[in-house]
Amino acid sequence: MTVAPAHCDTLAQAVGRFRTAPGDIASYDTDVVTAARALRVGEEQISHLAEAGLPHAYDARGALRFDYDDLMNVGMFCGTGQTVPELGLRFLMRFAATDRSAWFAPRAWEVGVHPARTAAGATAEDDGPLPHVRVRLPDHLGPGVELLDGAALPEGELADGGYQVAVGLTGADQQVRDPAIREVWDEVVGTLAAREVLYQTVPERLRTDHRRAWELGMADCVVASRLLADRLTARGYRARARRGYLLGLFGSDHAWCEVHEDGAYRSLDPVFAFVSLLGDKARGVAQSPEFAEACFGGRFNRLLPCRTETAAPLVYFADAPAPYWAMAGVGARPRRTS
Known part of the structure; x- marks a missing residue:
């Protein structure tokens, strides 16, 4: 791969623009090959990140070896527009620029969840035995979610391996009215928005301690949604953090908050709103x-909630979060109609 020197210099300059994973959380297990593919540079350039x-x-x-989440943040904060994290965000947020009606209209999707079991460039021989995979199932009883073609899903929250299913998603153009929730x-x-807390990739182990992540000045969709649910609950509201998939040609783990109003849960998506x-x-x-305001109560037809x-x-490898x-093994496409 031929890479312009300016691109490589910009990657190194991203170091310091985000919060790195705390030492007790970081996992330095990502090799140079995987790092180079994620950042779309030559392998010889990855050492510059260590020097920076x-x-x-x-x-x-x-x-x-590097921490994978740190590498994702290098890609997100470098500003080249060409790394995998940047391209992913651009693609997944394209629907926000479409007509408002397209955010909520019924849509049918073919969803495939078959998680990757090794990082890019790795082999089973390199990393030992392949892990046993368990995946969280869609919440087909959630509002606006319908299983198509008479599909059935196993009981419980998790299932072994992956799955493929056709689902219909119908959004809801609505807003939360309570000024105290606002x-x-x-x-x-x-x-x-004030950058007092940085929107960035957060390691899964730190997501489980979302208050610490927020205090460290870092948040992703999971951290922000859990924090919002906490603060609403503390004020006496029924609130919960939800998680599922933002559907597109490749999978995106996404989380949002829901608050109970007028007899039903309504979605609050702080990260979509901020971005x-x-x-x-x-x-x-x-x-x-306009899209940011729709995140205050609106339910979008690209979000598939899980149980x-x-x-x-x-996704879990054995009993640990993957x-x-x-x-990379998760994706969806609009369902074809005859």
Whole structure:
């Protein structure tokens, strides 16, 4: 792969623009090959990140290793517009720039969940035996969700391996009316917009301690949604953090909050609101205050909720949450109609 020097220099300059994984959380197990593919640079350039101060370690053979979440943040904060994280965000947020009616109209999807079991470039021989995979099932009883073609899903929250299913999703163009909920919402979204807490990739182990992540100045959709649910619950509201998939050609783990109003749960999506409120030209995300406002109660037809009311992980290797790269085996496409 031929890479312009400016691209490589920009990657190194991203170090320091985000919060790196805390030492007790970080897992330095990502090799140079995987790092190079994720950041779309030559392998020889990855060492520059270590020289620039990105935390790293060396394995028993003396090979350089990084934390995968730190690498994703290098890609997200470098500003080239060409790394895998940047391209992913651009693609997944394209629907926010479409006509409002397209956010809520009924849509049929073919969803495939078959998580990757090794990181890009790795082999089973490199990493030992392949892990036993368990996946969280769709919440087909959730509002606006319908199984198509007479499909059936196993009981319980988790199933072995993957699955493929056709689902219909119908959004809801609605808003939360309670001004006290709006006040809490504005606190969380405003903190992200002011960059007092950075929107970035957060390791799964730290997502489970979302208050610590927020205090460290980092948040992703899981952290922000859990924090919002906490603050609403503390004020006496029935609120919960949900998690599922943002559907597209490749899978995206996404989380949002729901608050009970007028006899039903309504969606609150602080990260979607933050990203679309400000826009991000470097990452190819259009500014859309209208979409940001729709995140305050609206339910979108690209979000498939899974069976969890705590925003628990969607994929497990044995009993541990799977690494972020496992999502590479998740995808969806609009269902074809005859």
